[in-house]
Amino acid sequence: MNAETGKAAEGKAEGSRAGGEPIIQIDGLSKWYGQFQVLHDIDLAVQQGERIVICGPSGSGKSTLIRCINRLETVQKGRIVVDGIDLTAGGRNTQEVRREVGMVFQQFNLFPHMTVLENCTLAPMRSRGMSREEAEETAIRYLTRVRIPDQASKYPSQLSGGQQQRVAIARALCMSPRIMLFDEPTSALDPEMVKEVLDTMVGLAEDGMTMLCVTHEMGFARSVADRVIFMADGRIVEQAPPEQFFSNPQQEKTRNFLGQIL
Ligand code: ADP
Numbered sequence: 078m079n080a081e082t083g084k085a086a087e088g089k090a091e092g093s094r095a096g097g098e099p100i101i102q103i104d105g106l107s108k109w110y111g112q113f114q115v116l117h118d119i120d121l122a123v124q125q126g127e128r129i130v131i132c133g134p135s136g137s138g139k140s141t142l143i144r145c146i147n148r149l150e151t152v153q154k155g156r157i158v159v160d161g162i163d164l165t166a167g168g169r170n171t172q173e174v175r176r177e178v179g180m181v182f183q184q185f186n187l188f189p190h191m192t193v194l195e196n197c198t199l200a201p202m203r204s205r206g207m208s209r210e211e212a213e214e215t216a217i218r219y220l221t222r223v224r225i226p227d228q229a230s231k232y233p234s235q236l237s238g239g240q241q242q243r244v245a246i247a248r249a250l251c252m253s254p255r256i257m258l259f260d261e262p263t264s265a266l267d268p269e270m271v272k273e274v275l276d277t278m279v280g281l282a283e284d285g286m287t288m289l290c291v292t293h294e295m296g297f298a299r300s301v302a303d304r305v306i307f308m309a310d311g312r313i314v315e316q317a318p319p320e321q322f323f324s325n326p327q328q329e330k331t332r333n334f335l336g337q338i339l
Pocket residue numbers: 110115133134135136137138139140141142
């Protein structure tokens with residue numbers, strides 16, 4: 078992405094900070110797996126349209142944190158409000174929040190026994206009540222956007238990893254989510270396929286999607302993120318706009334991490 082786009086992103090983050098409720102508000106979130114505390118008192122507010130990259134060592138709680146945002150994990154302490162839906166109020170709002178929040182996983186998680194088209198139409202028909210015709214039309218539109226409309230009748234196993242991941246992105250988009258979560262979406266891909274998936278994500282960012290991406294693709298972070306968050310040991314250690322994060326990290330742990338991956 079060029080400098081101009083970077084500048085536009087900056088202006089946008091400022092604009093969104095200036096007005097309105099955050100689309101995601103997390104206050105004092107702590108979580109335990111049995112005796113083990115995986116998240117410690119996390120506070121995080123995300124504005125609509127903001128692009129966040131989360132990085133940090135393996136085991137630092139990145140996946141757990143973003144999985145809490147669409148209720149793939151339960152939490153023991155603190156509050157999470159997503160697009161006005163309070164996930165910690167004890168209500169049955171799991172379905173509601175999953176309609177707002179799309180997620181893309183490292184291992185694609187496509188349904189292997191369904192075609193690409195069926196993968197994309199299942200949830201919109203089941204939980205958005207779309208007709209088959211409407212769901213298929215929507216699916217083709219998003220498959221076109223990720224540039225694989227010609228693969229619609231294939232099964233996942235007949236596609237490359239990069240194509241499967243683009244199907245997973247299209248499938249999430251078919252639900253018209255307001256927020257997209259990415260958990261290391263390129264980590265399982267062969268190097269030559271990383272770019273096609275990152276390009277798709279850049280396109281989404283340019284369209285103004287609110288995105289939280291766990292990734293170690295620091296080129297992507299530099300060009301797309303409004304904010305980079307560094308986690309270690311279940312805590313947010315440091316966060317800053319990418320220019321600042323990469324050129325002037327404040328914490329020793331951040332410097333060590335960047336020293337290892339850059
Ligand atoms: P990251 O995504 O940063 O690598 P995770 O959120 O996956 O980290 O995991 C954070 C810590 O929680 C790790 O120590 C991991 O072993 C532990 N953990 C993750 N999932 C579970 C689980 N379902 N049960 C018990 N411990 C878990």
